[in-house]
Amino acid sequence: MKKKILKILESLEKLDRRIIFIFIVGAIALPLIFPLNIDFSVTPPVQSFYDEIQSLPEGSKVLLACDYDPGSMPELWPMNLAVVRQLCQKNLKVISIQLWATGSPLAEAAFNQVAVSEFNKKYGVDFVNLGFKEGREIVMVSLGESIPITFPTDYHGNRVEDLPIMKDVKNYKDLDIIINISGGLPGTKEWILQVVSRFHIKLVSGCTAVSAPEFYPYLQSGQLVGLLGGMKGAAEYEKLVGETGLGRRGMDSQSVSHIVVFLFILIGNIAYFSTRKKKKR
């Protein structure tokens, strides 16, 4: 009997990765089909993100930098939609730019899906998409001098200076906050280093879960005033905004898949410790 158990544990230690893959597929797909609806509370960084935007008076001008690509969409797209939704609910004026070429169509789609379809907001009056500009940190600094010179035309080819929303908007001094949806580099870190400390403007960020720990020092120092980390951050934010979006729907899958990964780690260690003595012999 003991030998049999030891043999099972030995085979578990060398478990084929394809079996792990099957379990992960199940852990992700099944909760999407049969939701568990596990409730969760809102963490302080997400609450600060929401409160900062909520505290802005109606008509305030916001710079929304959508610096991400389709690769990080599962985490950042729900944030982008929820951010646009809160900005529209608050009747804030949104000026969007992208430092990632792949971010432009995504930002455009988010505006069309929420600002235009749900809130009937007018392009050029309530929001504008200035599009992509290569130059990373140089573009960030350049916006501090002049937004219309850095972006002479918008994503649709209109002259930026002719748009009603851009009236009286010259540089960061005319904006109230920067919201950065960040998939990597250039992203939140560069906005903090180049813009926050230099032009003294508030910044909130939504980033992937893997890069969130990197921004905690900035959050504590006050250089970042709110943070949405990964899909969980998006889900908490959706809860505050009052919607059941992709972030909240993905939470059950994430919960179950994390439990599955934990169980695999546990099984791997039990197998490792049980077979270690035999290996030593």
Added chain:
Amino acid sequence: MRREVPIVICFLAGFFFISDFFIPEPHWTQIAHRVNQWAIIVIAFAYVLGVGNIVRVNSQVIKRKERDWGYKILLLSGLVLMIILGIGFGIKEGTTFNWIFMNAMYPMQATMFSLLAFYIASAAFRAFRIRTWEAALLGVTAVLVMIGRVPVGEFLWRPFPDFIEWIMNVPQLAAKRAIMIGAALGAISTGLKVLVGLERTYMGGE
């Protein structure tokens, strides 16, 4: 002269941009802004150079029928097609360029990123073996953060998210800040060495 001139240019450019950061003098800032605009234009030209390089390298592989030459044809065809569609017919919603982006680029990139979930699960199973005390510390913290960051953690133990925030705000942050300060000091010292000409590897040689 071949060495001195680049060092002088590097020193002047570096000094200029550093001083722009610290001296809020309007004339100085305006000059810096003008130089920034030049830099954006130069970077835009780098794209043309990049495209030229891709075409040159890959067409050589196709010509010699080296390994994976078929994929190179696909790469160059995609490049040419997207340039023609983008410049010729625009990139807005409703254009073919945008349709290809949303229906080819988007699912392909999302697929590549999604594969990470499977590889991380497999890697976690193999890597998190508690062989030493350090490995135990790493493994236990990783599992705690992993469970505590998702709703099921809070379902199992109500104050779990607060505990995870403490891990993120105290031990994690302390280590992260130490690494960041160390890296920043290293970057400052390397930057200064480049500016004063002690570090010349960017010119090739030495």
